[in-house]
Amino acid sequence: MNQPLPTSCATPPAATAATIRQRGQHEVFCGLTSIIWLHRKVQDAFFLVVGSRTCAHLMQSAAGVMIFSEPRFATAIMEERDLAGMADMHDELDQVVARLLERRPDIRMLVLVGSCPSEVIKLDLNRAAGRLNAHYAPRHRVIAYSGSGIETTFTQGEDNFLAALVQDQATRPAKSGAARLVVAGCLADVVEDQFSRLFSAFGLSDVVFLPGRHATDGLTIDSNTRYVLAQPYLGATAAALESRGATRIDAIFPLGTEGTTAWLWAIASAFGIDRARFDGIVDQPRRRAEQAISHYRPWIDGKRVFLFPDSQMEPSLARYLHQELGAEIVEIGSPYLHREHVAGELALLPPGVAISEGQDVDIQIDRCRQANPDLIVCGLGLANPFEAEGRITKWSIEFAFTPIQGYEQAGDLAELFARPLMRNSILTGRNREAAQ
Amino acid sequence: MKLSMWTYEGPPHVGAMRIAASMKGVHYVLHAPQGDTYADLLFTMIERRASRPPVTYTTFQARDLSGSTADIFKAACRDAVARFEPEALLVGASCTAELLQDDPGGLARTLDVNVPVVPLELPSYQKKENWGASETFYRLVRAFAGSATRPAEIPANSCNILGPTSLGFRCRDDVTEIVRLLTEEGLDVRVVAPLGASPADLARLPDAAFNIVLYPELADVTARWLKKTYGMPYVSTVPIGIGATQDFLAEVRALAGLAPREAGQDQASGRDRLTWYARSVDSNYLTNKRVFIFGDATHAIAAARIASEELGFRVCGLGTYMREFAREIREAAQAYGIEALVSDDHLDVEAAIIAARPELVLGTQMERHIAKRLRVPCAVISAPVHVQDFPARYSPQMGFEGANVIFDSWVHPLMMGLEEHLLQMFRDDFEFNDGAAASHLYPHAAEIIEDAPALAAETLVWTSDAEKELKKVPFFVRGKARRNTELFAASKGIRPITVETLYDAKAHFAR
Numbered sequence: 001m002n003q004p005l006p007t008s009c010a011t012p013p014a015a016t017a018a019t020i021r022q023r024g025q026h027e028v029f030c031g032l033t034s035i036i037w038l039h040r041k042v043q044d045a046f047f048l049v050v051g052s053r054t055c056a057h058l059m060q061s062a063a064g065v066m067i068f069s070e071p072r073f074a075t076a077i078m079e080e081r082d083l084a085g086m087a088d089m090h091d092e093l094d095q096v097v098a099r100l101l102e103r104r105p106d107i108r109m110l111v112l113v114g115s116c117p118s119e120v121i122k123l124d125l126n127r128a129a130g131r132l133n134a135h136y137a138p139r140h141r142v143i144a145y146s147g148s149g150i151e152t153t154f155t156q157g158e159d160n161f162l163a164a165l166v167q168d169q170a171t172r173p174a175k176s177g178a179a180r181l182v183v184a185g186c187l188a189d190v191v192e193d194q195f196s197r198l199f200s201a202f203g204l205s206d207v208v209f210l211p212g213r214h215a216t217d218g219l220t221i222d223s224n225t226r227y228v229l230a231q232p233y234l235g236a237t238a239a240a241l242e243s244r245g246a247t248r249i250d251a252i253f254p255l256g257t258e259g260t261t262a263w264l265w266a267i268a269s270a271f272g273i274d275r276a277r278f279d280g281i282v283d284q285p286r287r288r289a290e291q292a293i294s295h296y297r298p299w300i301d302g303k304r305v306f307l308f309p310d311s312q313m314e315p316s317l318a319r320y321l322h323q324e325l326g327a328e329i330v331e332i333g334s335p336y337l338h339r340e341h342v343a344g345e346l347a348l349l350p351p352g353v354a355i356s357e358g359q360d361v362d363i364q365i366d367r368c369r370q371a372n373p374d375l376i377v378c379g380l381g382l383a384n385p386f387e388a389e390g391r392i393t394k395w396s397i398e399f400a401f402t403p404i405q406g407y408e409q410a411g412d413l414a415e416l417f418a419r420p421l422m423r424n425s426i427l428t429g430r431n432r433e434a435a436q
Numbered sequence: 437m438k439l440s441m442w443t444y445e446g447p448p449h450v451g452a453m454r455i456a457a458s459m460k461g462v463h464y465v466l467h468a469p470q471g472d473t474y475a476d477l478l479f480t481m482i483e484r485r486a487s488r489p490p491v492t493y494t495t496f497q498a499r500d501l502s503g504s505t506a507d508i509f510k511a512a513c514r515d516a517v518a519r520f521e522p523e524a525l526l527v528g529a530s531c532t533a534e535l536l537q538d539d540p541g542g543l544a545r546t547l548d549v550n551v552p553v554v555p556l557e558l559p560s561y562q563k564k565e566n567w568g569a570s571e572t573f574y575r576l577v578r579a580f581a582g583s584a585t586r587p588a589e590i591p592a593n594s595c596n597i598l599g600p601t602s603l604g605f606r607c608r609d610d611v612t613e614i615v616r617l618l619t620e621e622g623l624d625v626r627v628v629a630p631l632g633a634s635p636a637d638l639a640r641l642p643d644a645a646f647n648i649v650l651y652p653e654l655a656d657v658t659a660r661w662l663k664k665t666y667g668m669p670y671v672s673t674v675p676i677g678i679g680a681t682q683d684f685l686a687e688v689r690a691l692a693g694l695a696p697r698e699a700g701q702d703q704a705s706g707r708d709r710l711t712w713y714a715r716s717v718d719s720n721y722l723t724n725k726r727v728f729i730f731g732d733a734t735h736a737i738a739a740a741r742i743a744s745e746e747l748g749f750r751v752c753g754l755g756t757y758m759r760e761f762a763r764e765i766r767e768a769a770q771a772y773g774i775e776a777l778v779s780d781d782h783l784d785v786e787a788a789i790i791a792a793r794p795e796l797v798l799g800t801q802m803e804r805h806i807a808k809r810l811r812v813p814c815a816v817i818s819a820p821v822h823v824q825d826f827p828a829r830y831s832p833q834m835g836f837e838g839a840n841v842i843f844d845s846w847v848h849p850l851m852m853g854l855e856e857h858l859l860q861m862f863r864d865d866f867e868f869n870d871g872a873a874a875s876h877l878y879p880h881a882a883e884i885i886e887d888a889p890a891l892a893a894e895t896l897v898w899t900s901d902a903e904k905e906l907k908k909v910p911f912f913v914r915g916k917a918r919r920n921t922e923l924f925a926a927s928k929g930i931r932p933i934t935v936e937t938l939y940d941a942k943a944h945f946a947r
Binding site for chain 1: 437438439440441442443445446447449450469470471472473474475476477478480481482484485486487488492493494495496497498500501512515519530531532535536559560561562564
């Protein structure tokens with residue numbers, strides 16, 4: 001399995017080299033992990049993983065100290081007797097749900113999350129959700145999606161959740177008119193508020209953020225609805241929105257000054273706002289972003305960066321690193337490449353940048369050591385072992401947990417990359433080049 | 437299905453990983469879906485290990501299920517052996533792979549990998565992490581010591597230490613402390629396993645006179661097998677606390693054929709500070725503080741003995757999440773006149789803590805959350821733990837230095853004596869009052885969660901004066917005072933509860 005597979009991509013972007021596709025050990029999280037941020041964002045939802053002790057252990061290990069004594073997620077752990085006969089699985093689940101809703105009557109939406117074990121035994125959670133919905137509606141809504149490792153990698157869990165939300169919301173009668181703009185992808189509250197203010201300045205109303213802070217917020221979509229992706233990992237969500245008639249506004253992702261400007265301009269121009277008015281609105285925040293980034297640029301400029309696959313944000317991060325911070329990109333790893341959605345990002349990268357989709361972690365580590373980059377963006381399972389080899393790493397999960405989108409966060413995003421380099425400089429008392 | 441907010445233990449394959457990661461020259465090929473590599477973080481982040489754990493995962497995905505996952509597994513085994521060149525290969529399945537029934541053990545036997553392969557059968561839907569670790573260690577020892585011959589001449593003072601592992605609670609420093617202690621006593625420690633041992637070291641286990649089991653949940657099974665197979669006796673007194681350490685040393689000396697120490701020699705020699713610290717008048721106020729203890733069986737039982745015999749606390753609750761040690765914990769609890777709690781349901785533990793109204797909780801990372809919510813001081817005595825309990829400094833739990841560490845860390849969360857006195861005398865200070873927790877503790881403490889009424893509503897009629905008077909009882913014993921008063925009133929048929937009743941009850945129970 002350690003042999004690279006032949007490239008089978010039909011239309012590789014002209015600017016980049018052939019994609020490296022490998023099948024081996026994937027050192028990535030499964031989609032369940034996205035519950036860790038989704039359960040904070042969507043404040044009236046409870047995520048119930050139907051899985052094994054491993055799933056429960058993953059959730060608490062990944063959430064670490066963030067788990068409160070009353071988190072809004074839990075695991076229904078399947079046991080030996082559940083596996084013995086499929087017939088009572090649904091009864092068992094009903095009992096767990098009853099116990100849970102009794103304990104947390106404030107929960108408005110219960111989300112059943114499928115896992116590897118539940119999918120391998122083909123436990124139909126959609127059917128269970130339908131049945132439970134009939135029982136608990138309208139007090140509690142019940143939906144289901146898959147966050148299993150066999151189906152999803154890390155942020156793809158959010159994609160499946162949002163797609164399920166779109167499909168669920170679409171079946172509900174319209175509360176008001178259809179949304180004009182749907183911004184899809186979980187954003188930090190502060191980022192959402194900043195974008196809201198800019199959209200207001202554009203004169204845009206009826207803007208819906210998906211997910212909203214309440215799962216029960218209405219979402220009506222028709223053929224007049226435009227949607228824009230705020231995150232690059234939303235293939236299923238995009239498909240779900242389009243199946244309801246919405247059209248996508250094509251844009252690169254709002255990371256850094258250039259990314260945010262391009263993203264906002266794509267939206268503004270789609271709604272007929274002229275460039276002069278747009279520039280007038282974004283001029284001041286854009287200058288603030290440039291100024292903030294300039295503090296960190298000297299740390300990254302000319303540095304060689306290697307990105308391991310994790311969240312599908314890697315092409316966007318690499319574009320930002322290269323375009324706005326002057327980094328040289330050695331390799332962009334991504335667990336999955338939605339070529340249409342990241343085409344704009346890839347087009348902004350210099351020719352010959354290596355792109356890898358999927359992973360054979362041992363071979364990728366070999367390539368990384370061989371290339372000897374100045375900064376390695378990777379997961380926590382690899383970061384400390386690389387550091388112990390004297391390499392400098394930036395752990396990638398932080399990009400999913402930190403406000404990084406938009407103008408006001410452009411400097412913070414630069415700081416995330418600069419911080420390990422600054423730290424190394426402080427702790428060694430000199431720059432890495434000087435040490436060699 | 438079981439609703440679980442928290443799990444005290446991971447799945448059994450995590451236990452197997454802990455054994456593989458503890459040892460040298462052992463590689464583990466785990467048949468598991470994509471995502472199960474999260475377990476690497478336990479080692480690289482929580483334990484801050486500087487290298488990747490020696491585990492290769494097959495990380496199969498949905499599209500692989502239509503093909504042959506067995507082939508993926510075999511390829512992973514061959515690649516792992518070629519790349520890492522281990523002395524032994526462990527093979528097993530995670531919970532999802534168990535459902536696929538690819539039979540890693542059977543497949544591994546068909547491979548010509550030229551290294552010993554030890555297959556693991558870990559039933560993920562029945563067993564848990566510690567069982568998995570114990571079983572894996574046992575399988576490895578059987579595989580490598582099973583065909584060894586015990587030497588004819590064995591020095592009586594030679595011993596092995598069994599049980600310490602990677603991700604174990606303070607194992608790193610416990611081993612250092614106990615090896616040092618045993619060496620001082622004139623013992624010859626041969627093999628420490630699994631932590632730091634290689635398969636070749638396991639083959640040398642029968643060369644020592646006897647075994648020392650430091651962590652029974654990990655090594656009891658192995659020690660019993662070594663006894664049955666080679667007649668090796670073993671010591672399983674766990675040297676946590678002064679009394680336990682002395683008992684442990686006495687047993688070890690007896691097994692090694694060394695003369696017993698004279699009575700009182702240890703205390704007189706001042707090998708620890710706990711004995712004097714607990715004796716000094718500053719510790720007077722610790723007397724009969726109510727303490728709730730929960731954790732793995734070994735640490736919980738040891739903590740109860742220290743709390744009651746060495747620090748003068750009163751054990752008001754004792755429990756473990758390990759069903760395998762239910763009998764031991766029940767026996768221990770009986771000695772303190774309480775009912776043991778054997779449960780791996782974190783909600784049960786929370787309910788038991790609320791009911792027991794302790795002034796100090798000694799538990800795991802989870803009890804820390806419960807105690808924080810209830811605003812009860814807490815110290816961690818057992819796994820599961822997070823990164824802060826893999827400290828940089830030397831901090832054993834075992835032996836004499838371990839007792840010193842325990843004194844400091846258990847007393848620290850309690851309010852200091854003078855602060856406690858002043859709080860009782862002057863209740864209305866604007867800065868220094870009930871609402872403000874001990875000055876050295878969490879500055880942004882949550883609101884006090886008032887104790888849930890203990891008895892049926894009709895017995896709960898308090899006059900407003902009595903309620904006010906109850907508020908004057910310091911907060912850390914107020915719950916107990918309320919409950920005692922209500923019990924007293926119910927037993928005497930008193931209704932409503934007045935200030936007089938409150939003081940009658942106080943005199944009746946006389947804490």
